[in-house]
Amino acid sequence: MTSLFIFFLLLLFAIALACLLFPKAVQSFAVKAVRMGITSRSQGLVTFFNSKQYLIAVRVVGLIALVAALFLSIASIKGG
Numbered sequence: 170m171t172s173l174f175i176f177f178l179l180l181l182f183a184i185a186l187a188c189l190l191f192p193k194a195v196q197s198f199a200v201k202a203v204r205m206g207i208t209s210r211s212q213g214l215v216t217f218f219n220s221k222q223y224l225i226a227v228r229v230v231g232l233i234a235l236v237a238a239l240f241l242s243i244a245s246i247k248g249g
Contacts, residue, residue, distance in 0.1 A: 174245070178238055178241055178242060178245075181234050181237060181238040181241070182234075182235070182238045184230075184231070184234045185231045185232075185234035185235035185238055186231070186235075187231070188227050188228060188230050188231025188232075188234065189228060189231035189232065189235065192224050192227045192228055192231070193224070195227050196218065196219075196223060196224055196227060199218045199223070200215065200218045200219060203215055203218050
């Protein structure tokens with residue numbers, strides 16, 4: 170395995186854990202990012218990032234990232 174692949178795998182695990190364990194922190198970071206610059210004029214976008222639906226989407230992204238990281242880990246171990 171190359172070091173770039175290991176870095177990508179660790180990054181994927183970190184994203185998954187952040188989204189699954191700290192969804193409110195991810196939401197507050199997203200709200201701060203949306204309120205900066207041009208996107209701050211879009212009130213609909215800010216409203217969406219403050220909603221419960223966004224928290225569900227963050228958890229789904231975390232679950233997908235975790236499954237992908239586990240799949241890649243298992244594939245790399247079996248593949249050698």
